[in-house]
Amino acid sequence: MGTKTVDETPAETGAETEAKADEDRVGEAADGTATEADTGIQDGDEQPEASVAEESGPTGVGQGAGAVVSAALGIVSLTGSWVGTVASARESLIGQLQTSQTSSVATMVKEGYGDAWAANALWAGVFALAALIVAVVVLARPAFGAPGKPQAPWIKSVAWAGVSLGVIGLFLAVLKYTGILLGLPSTS
Numbered sequence: 037m038g039t040k041t042v043d044e045t046p047a048e049t050g051a052e053t054e055a056k057a058d059e060d061r062v063g064e065a066a067d068g069t070a071t072e073a074d075t076g077i078q079d080g081d082e083q084p085e086a087s088v089a090e091e092s093g094p095t096g097v098g099q100g101a102g103a104v105v106s107a108a109l110g111i112v113s114l115t116g117s118w119v120g121t122v123a124s125a126r127e128s129l130i131g132q133l134q135t136s137q138t139s140s141v142a143t144m145v146k147e148g149y150g151d152a153w154a155a156n157a158l159w160a161g162v163f164a165l166a167a168l169i170v171a172v173v174v175l176a177r178p179a180f181g182a183p184g185k186p187q188a189p190w191i192k193s194v195a196w197a198g199v200s201l202g203v204i205g206l207f208l209a210v211l212k213y214t215g216i217l218l219g220l221p222s223t224s
Contacts, residue, residue: 096188102174103194109167110201113160113209120159128152142223150220157212164205171198 131147139147174195178187211217 096191099174099177099187100191100194102170102177103191103198106167106171106174106198107194107201109163109170110198110205113164113167113205114201116156117159117163120156120163123159124152124156127155140223145220145223150215153218153220154213157209161206161209161213164202164209166202167198168202168206171195171202175199 128148128151131144131149131151135144135147174191178185208217
């Protein structure tokens, strides 16, 4: 009296079911589609880590680059730069042109070497000040940009190195410019 609604095909074994599921997954992978069971993600679950990383915001690459630049500028302020060398040579040449053979030795030394030394010190001070400003901006950036996200420790370390090198370079530049450090020799 009742009719059977069961499939007329013989029942599949466990091995046949797994093989069929594997074939379906391979076909879906080729098509670029995947089922919820394959990905392990169901409705309401969070996205994989790759998507979370894209939404997390800035990575700090700019801050790291700024920290490295500040340290490099600090080193340049201590070791000298091409700009400082050119400015020094230019001032030396101008001093030689402005003095005559009848000028006193003190005038020749001041015009030929003193102004060149001051020009070199001035450019070293400019590089030291730039290093100091860049380093302070890098250190202050998290307070204004993303206060909830901590700054990487290496960025802080390199930025503090830039501050230190900038302060030392600025101090030495002022001492060189004023003649306290390695001033001109006495000509009398």
